[in-house]
Amino acid sequence: MAKITINHDKCEGADCAECIDVCPMEILILDGDKVVVQNKEDCSLCEVCMDVCPNEAVEVEDDD
Numbered sequence: 001m002a003k004i005t006i007n008h009d010k011c012e013g014a015d016c017a018e019c020i021d022v023c024p025m026e027i028l029i030l031d032g033d034k035v036v037v038q039n040k041e042d043c044s045l046c047e048v049c050m051d052v053c054p055n056e057a058v059e060v061e062d063d064d
Contacts, residue, residue, distance in 0.1 A: 002043035003063040004028075006035050010057035019049035019058050028058075 004027065014033040025042045028035055028049060035058075049058045 001041050001063050002027075002045055003061045004037045004040050004043060004049075005059040005061075006037065007057045007059070008034060010055040011035055011053075012055065012057075016054065018052045018054070022048045022052050024048070 006028075011034075013035055014030055017030060017035065020028045020030060020035060024046065025039075025044055027037060027039060027043050029038050030036075043060065045060060045062055047060050050056075050060055
């Protein structure tokens, strides 16, 4: 299973939300103005969210 970490000190949340737009598995969602993780067991570990984040606020690791 994936371990997905959002560094909210770096994340611009709703002002950016690039990671949400590119996630093919819809793992990242907005909760108010914050990006949060849902259904992390569905993560395919593609790391597109990490690649697109301008602030390097998203980290994806294989937790197995």
